[in-house]
Amino acid sequence: KAGVTQTPRYLIKTRGQQVTLSCSPISGHRSVSWYQQTPGQGLQFLFEYFSETQRNKGNFPGRFSGRQFSNSRSEMNVSTLELGDSALYLCASSLGRWLEDSYEQYFGPGTRLTVT
Amino acid sequence: DAKTTQPPSMDCAEGRAANLPCNHSTISGNEYVYWYRQIHSQGPQYIIHGLKNNETNEMASLIITEDRKSSTLILPHATLRDTAVYYCIVRVGDTGRRALTFGSGTRLQVQP
Numbered sequence: 001k002a003g004v005t006q007t008p009r010y011l012i013k014t015r016g017q018q019v020t021l022s023c024s025p026i027s028g029h030r031s032v033s034w035y036q037q038t039p040g041q042g043l044q045f046l047f048e049y050f051s052e053t054q055r056n057k058g059n060f061p062g063r064f065s066g067r068q069f070s071n072s073r074s075e076m077n078v079s080t081l082e083l084g085d086s087a088l089y090l091c092a093s094s095l096g097r098w099l100e101d102s103y104e105q106y107f108g109p110g111t112r113l114t115v116t
Numbered sequence: 117d118a119k120t121t122q123p124p125s126m127d128c129a130e131g132r133a134a135n136l137p138c139n140h141s142t143i144s145g146n147e148y149v150y151w152y153r154q155i156h157s158q159g160p161q162y163i164i165h166g167l168k169n170n171e172t173n174e175m176a177s178l179i180i181t182e183d184r185k186s187s188t189l190i191l192p193h194a195t196l197r198d199t200a201v202y203y204c205i206v207r208v209g210d211t212g213r214r215a216l217t218f219g220s221g222t223r224l225q226v227q228p
Binding site for chain 2: 004042043044045090092102104105106107108109110
């Protein structure tokens with residue numbers, strides 16, 4: 001069974017631009033969560049999607065948004081990029097709502113975003 | 117909000133058991149404790165999770181104290197490939213506003 005895939009793997013953007021990252025979950029998984037990882041803040045939860053609806057959200061500004069499609073694939077968008085948005089963005093999928101039930105998550109390799 | 121406390125780093129000799137502690141003294145009664153690890157530059161990997169009872173799988177064992185305020189992840193025979201950052205995680209918040217606290221994790225260095 002294929003794992004979680006994320007595209008692109010690497011991205012360089014300029015301040016003020018916007019970016020869209022993509023995540024394809026493991027087949028049959030319906031929950032997708034997004035995380036930001038930086039050396040200073042560590043691994044932080046962004047949001048969780050299940051059945052095309054955002055179910056939980058971490059403490060990030062409204063510039064960070066996402067969506068989930070009917071095939072469970074998810075996209076994350078960051079608008080008006082700032083230098084501090086440079087990070088590894090990780091996507092994770094699980095069979096059910098991992099934040100409400102005891103499902104394990106499977107992480108993708110991440111997208112490394114550099115904002116210059 | 118429940119959060120976790122882990123030692124920043126630990127060393128372990130190859131072939132020996134690695135015991136990684138985690139304090140989660142404010143965990144609520146129905147919250148699970150999860151353990152993940154992250155090998156450099158890769159996405160985190162699920163290891164194990166538990167609620168009250170001790171758990172074991174092919175990767176590790178999880179020992180949860182009776183009062184649930186702390187737990188220990190045990191890698192029975194550590195190998196060099198177990199060198200990674202280990203995260204003990206609990207959920208925080210109420211329904212609809214749940215989040216995760218990954219904390220800083222424990223950097224485990226397995227020595228040859």
